[in-house]
Amino acid sequence: xxxxxxxxxxxxxxxPADILEAVAHPMVNHRGREFAALISRVAERxxxxxxxSNDVLILSASGTGGLESAVVxxxxxxxxxxxVSIGAFxxxxxxxxDTYGGDVIPLQYEWGQAARAEDVRQALxxxxxxxxxxxxxxxxxxxxxxxxxxxxxxxxxxxxxxxxQEPSRGxxxxxxxxxxxxxxxxxxxxxxxxxxxxxxxxxxxDVVVTGSQKGWMVPPGLAFVSMSERAWQxxxxxxxxxxxxxxxxxxDALPKGQTxxxxxxxxxxxxxxxxxxMAEEGAERIFTRHASMGRMVREGVKALGLELxxxxxxxxxxxxxxxxxxxxxxxxxxxNAMEDDYNVVLAGGQxxxxxxxxxxxHLGLVxxxxxxxxxxxLEQTLAKLGWTxxxxx
Amino acid sequence: xxxxxxxxxxxxxxxPADILEAVAHPMVNHRGREFAALISRVAERxxxxxxxSNDVLILSASGTGGLESAVVxxxxxxxxxxxVSIGAFxxxxxxxxDTYGGDVIPLQYEWGQAARAEDVRQALxxxxxxxxxxxxxxxxxxxxxxxxxxxxxxxxxxxxxxxxQEPSRGxxxxxxxxxxxxxxxxxxxxxxxxxxxxxxxxxxxDVVVTGSQKGWMVPPGLAFVSMSERAWQxxxxxxxxxxxxxxxxxxDALPKGQTxxxxxxxxxxxxxxxxxxMAEEGAERIFTRHASMGRMVREGVKALGLELxxxxxxxxxxxxxxxxxxxxxxxxxxxNAMEDDYNVVLAGGQxxxxxxxxxxxHLGLVxxxxxxxxxxxLEQTLAKLGWTxxxxx
Numbered sequence: 001x002x003x004x005x006x007x008x009x010x011x012x013x014x015x016p017a018d019i020l021e022a023v024a025h026p027m028v029n030h031r032g033r034e035f036a037a038l039i040s041r042v043a044e045r046x047x048x049x050x051x052x053s054n055d056v057l058i059l060s061a062s063g064t065g066g067l068e069s070a071v072v073x074x075x076x077x078x079x080x081x082x083x084v085s086i087g088a089f090x091x092x093x094x095x096x097x098d099t100y101g102g103d104v105i106p107l108q109y110e111w112g113q114a115a116r117a118e119d120v121r122q123a124l125x126x127x128x129x130x131x132x133x134x135x136x137x138x139x140x141x142x143x144x145x146x147x148x149x150x151x152x153x154x155x156x157x158x159x160x161x162x163x164x165q166e167p168s169r170g171x172x173x174x175x176x177x178x179x180x181x182x183x184x185x186x187x188x189x190x191x192x193x194x195x196x197x198x199x200x201x202x203x204x205x206d207v208v209v210t211g212s213q214k215g216w217m218v219p220p221g222l223a224f225v226s227m228s229e230r231a232w233q234x235x236x237x238x239x240x241x242x243x244x245x246x247x248x249x250x251x252d253a254l255p256k257g258q259t260x261x262x263x264x265x266x267x268x269x270x271x272x273x274x275x276x277x278m279a280e281e282g283a284e285r286i287f288t289r290h291a292s293m294g295r296m297v298r299e300g301v302k303a304l305g306l307e308l309x310x311x312x313x314x315x316x317x318x319x320x321x322x323x324x325x326x327x328x329x330x331x332x333x334x335x336n337a338m339e340d341d342y343n344v345v346l347a348g349g350q351x352x353x354x355x356x357x358x359x360x361x362h363l364g365l366v367x368x369x370x371x372x373x374x375x376x377x378l379e380q381t382l383a384k385l386g387w388t389x390x391x392x393x
Numbered sequence: 394x395x396x397x398x399x400x401x402x403x404x405x406x407x408x409p410a411d412i413l414e415a416v417a418h419p420m421v422n423h424r425g426r427e428f429a430a431l432i433s434r435v436a437e438r439x440x441x442x443x444x445x446s447n448d449v450l451i452l453s454a455s456g457t458g459g460l461e462s463a464v465v466x467x468x469x470x471x472x473x474x475x476x477v478s479i480g481a482f483x484x485x486x487x488x489x490x491d492t493y494g495g496d497v498i499p500l501q502y503e504w505g506q507a508a509r510a511e512d513v514r515q516a517l518x519x520x521x522x523x524x525x526x527x528x529x530x531x532x533x534x535x536x537x538x539x540x541x542x543x544x545x546x547x548x549x550x551x552x553x554x555x556x557x558q559e560p561s562r563g564x565x566x567x568x569x570x571x572x573x574x575x576x577x578x579x580x581x582x583x584x585x586x587x588x589x590x591x592x593x594x595x596x597x598x599d600v601v602v603t604g605s606q607k608g609w610m611v612p613p614g615l616a617f618v619s620m621s622e623r624a625w626q627x628x629x630x631x632x633x634x635x636x637x638x639x640x641x642x643x644x645d646a647l648p649k650g651q652t653x654x655x656x657x658x659x660x661x662x663x664x665x666x667x668x669x670x671m672a673e674e675g676a677e678r679i680f681t682r683h684a685s686m687g688r689m690v691r692e693g694v695k696a697l698g699l700e701l702x703x704x705x706x707x708x709x710x711x712x713x714x715x716x717x718x719x720x721x722x723x724x725x726x727x728x729n730a731m732e733d734d735y736n737v738v739l740a741g742g743q744x745x746x747x748x749x750x751x752x753x754x755h756l757g758l759v760x761x762x763x764x765x766x767x768x769x770x771l772e773q774t775l776a777k778l779g780w781t782x783x784x785x786x
Contacts (some may be wrong), residue, residue, distance in 0.1 A: 011655065025413075029402055030405055064637055065453075096636050220423070221453055221614050221660065243461050243489050244457050266416055
């Protein structure tokens, strides 16, 4: 086993040595020419990863701050918000909207399941005045990837009168037919973007949020957010209070290569190096690598006789896998032994899954060797803890 | 002249090589044992610098995010707020309160002047229902340090009936006598704390905010905030919406050595090294060094025949000096020439002082040699730009 830490949590992900070196760049003037060029360069490069022609704004905040910026920059208190939630981060997105006075309609799934586009269609039919839909692309707490493109198609089709399944269609506005504009689609892409295929414009996403410490192989501290033209129109009407996380202020500063507030410069330096590295590998190879790592983890886990939380392979996440902790084994004992004996760091469960699952992160800097090492350590640790595959079945 | 950048802006300040090395620390589990120990250690050490027995909370945000956290964690929409403003950052603090629905009473001074405690007393007399007073300790945009201890004494003395100067004192509540609790005192200590004497508890300050990229010699990305017991009582009643910048969530996570959201870990690693370095130098020597650097800059500038924006030496800042740009010289030309020819980076003016002043930062990592180099470069640059001392007087 290697002496180096095998950090297999779903973020912060391991940062390569050359990117760490970039992070240690000496300070310069954050409003000077050199740093303005850097901000412009990384913002431009991020557009390729978002697959958007819109600006990508960079906030000095974690992913949660990015999610809050999406809500407060597009909505007003009292706005009806459909929250599609399949885990802890879906709940967090909803809690933010609720905190700022949004009227949250919950569409909740058992943790471990993916959302179904058909349910979203039905919920929007029942609530024709929904102003925005909140969706998590990849739910870090459960290892499930939502069918985002399909969900987006349903949300996009919610034009006035477009709900063709409704028998009362065409009978006028009093039937609850959609007289409001198409809902905005706000997407938490924190643990998906940069690691698995993603198309902000092609899928018709309005606000997309991600964070530096996931697929990007950069330390935590920055959130990246894109806004569609429709989202900017909503911004003009949005009345939720906002200051530090105001996306309009970030948009206005970007053409000068600036941020409205002093940015977390070290992370920007790292991001610059990371985007260069990612460009060298190329999107296709990065996506293929993540798909392959995801499969390798799931097959490895099943081969050990363990059970995945997400039992539908179609929605299994290629960036993080949640595994049911076998009966008789404590998650904390398993994680401590993995770290103490093998230098492999796993994540536990969040919220109601605490103590019930453990998670393996496989996004960003991850190669077959890391997964092989993880699986070998897991097998030996389980054996040491007295668990034998299949005993409980 | 040295080849290294002489970064003489009032933040980000230069980061010593050993601290940059710490910033490049590889990622670990942000909820693991090692990082929990680090968070607990730096939070404890910060208390010494704040001179407080209260927790110091660490937010992954810039100083502006810290200021917002202070406002939204203690106030409700409609609360009357006295804004004591002597420059751009005082205005920003007020703008945050206004954005969240605070009823802001402005007490504004000409930029370059300090606030007077007597004016604060009078304003509080006129507005006995003021819930909070916002004060900037050191105004980075003008190079002025407010008499914070005096102002705090005035605010603290605003108990019911304590306004002894009022002739109508004792004639009952209808005279406008203070029936409300003593106002909270919210302090922007972004460019003062860690560099000049400061006593959160001793002076009776309720919320104190500072940022990593100033006196601490750490890259930008973290804000540090302390809350008094009275501030925590206000927190329980405060109705401004808050999520990412919610200080209560930070307070609840701290005993576990955690932050509510994924922290900007690299900056924490840097902070840990910086606090060790600062402890070695010691508070007294650090304060003396800043006082001496401040004097050296002011004397040097005056010796060149230039005029300080702050003409009252009692309130001249020991962390940043604002200098009136001589007539006939463009600030941008001066700054560009200083950087291109001498590697000395100065700051320009902000807001209404843009194009009228330039600023020299002298906080954090700063020694006599840096100031000597700056002054020599300034003298030569002014000469090249055709300015001769005293010509315009």
